[in-house]
Amino acid sequence: MVFEKIKKIIAGQLSIDEEEVKLSSTFTDDLGVDSLEIFEIVMSLEDEFGIEIPNEDIEDMKTVGDIVKYVESKTE
Numbered sequence: 001m002v003f004e005k006i007k008k009i010i011a012g013q014l015s016i017d018e019e020e021v022k023l024s025s026t027f028t029d030d031l032g033v034d035s036l037e038i039f040e041i042v043m044s045l046e047d048e049f050g051i052e053i054p055n056e057d058i059e060d061m062k063t064v065g066d067i068v069k070y071v072e073s074k075t076e
Helices: 002-014 035-049 062-075
Strands: none
Touching: 002 035, 002 062, 035 062
16 A cells, blocks of 8 residues: 555656556655655655655655655555
């Protein structure tokens, strides 16, 4: 459920097909995300899930799976 929402947000922000977004996808290598796009994705995730994601936490997130785990831990 959380992954499906995150996948939809990421695909929408990057204008790519949702099927391209996998738990193992890395932001820079697999998805080609730049720092501005990361910022926009994080803002959308914060709005969608009603959480706040500090910058230092973002730096530790390298894959889509990392974000899913983080959001799940904050919304339980």
